[in-house]
Amino acid sequence: MASPPPGVPADLALAAAAGAGDPEASERFVRRALPLVRQVARALIADRTESEDALQLALIEVLGAAPTFRGTGPLDHWIRKVASRAVLRHARKTRSSRLHGLETPIEARSIGGATVLESLPRPLEQYLRMLPEPQREALVLRHALGHTIPEIAELTEAPEPTVISRIKKARLELRRLIQRDINLGVSPVASTS
Template identity: 30%
Template sequence: MAEVRWPDEHLVTAAQSGDTESIAALVSGAHPHVRRFAYSLCATPEDAEDAAQEALIILYRKIGTLRASGALASWMFRIVRNECLRQLRLMARRSEPVFDEGTVSAEDAAMHRLEAERVAAAIAALPGDQRRVLIMRDVQGYSGRMVADLLGLSTAAMKSRLHRARSAVHDTLQDPMFGGRA
């Protein structure tokens, strides 16, 4: 298979100056890289496609704000990572219990949101294979067999990855450097 390269700096510079053909070529040239990165970060193929699409829209709209034409790859990877984190937070919010405003203080609600963000960040820091298993099993609620089948794994391999993912998240949340207990 031929190696797909990032668009060159001349194309990036032309796109930054507003050349519409260059912008279209830049978005088209960046697409395979952005998509591959999204698939490695997001929990599901659907989330990856959404994140890649959002990242390319941001590239199209904000290419003029990129400071260094050589920084395109790192800029795009950061955008994709942020989109995957945003989707993870949305997924976590959808699965959160709804609080009765009359019984929960504003402080408790804020602490709950902070804790949810810490958990989302710990999950996002996992390797892709562990993150996908953890999200599908523990967040989306798929059965172990279904997760294994969807990811093309044996049940034992899925359980092993799930255990490693849960342990890593637990360790991260307990680490005092990340706001955990000492």
């Protein structure tokens, strides 16, 4: 008998078994979720120690929520969504004592052999840290983690028009900051020899 094709039925079975406490299924589920949860934690929290704390809390929450996976979309997307909620909740609790930024680089497009990120005057992470936190969170959730506007609105507890506005303002501010550095003659992060 052939095994079921990868996809929703297998994902539903894995999530249900992990949620029911099956040790083997739980281990497979955690192995699948760990890199996704780590990506979310590092993308939303700059401080390594804080991101590791958030990672652990989010991973526990994702595993605990496994029985609620209904298969209406890909399991990986569901894991990122649950992890994003948990990490944002952790970040809000620690927000008063530190600023959070992006640790995981966004994939770069290539232009003439050099990536866009290599041609920036500063590392992208520095520019992102200069943005107001609500704008940075919305931009990272949208472009680094691939969430939709409605999902970002749900995750950040902000109306959709506010999310759209935050993303637009973040893009404009990033452009302004980069252009300012270019005008000041700041050298790109990496040379394209």
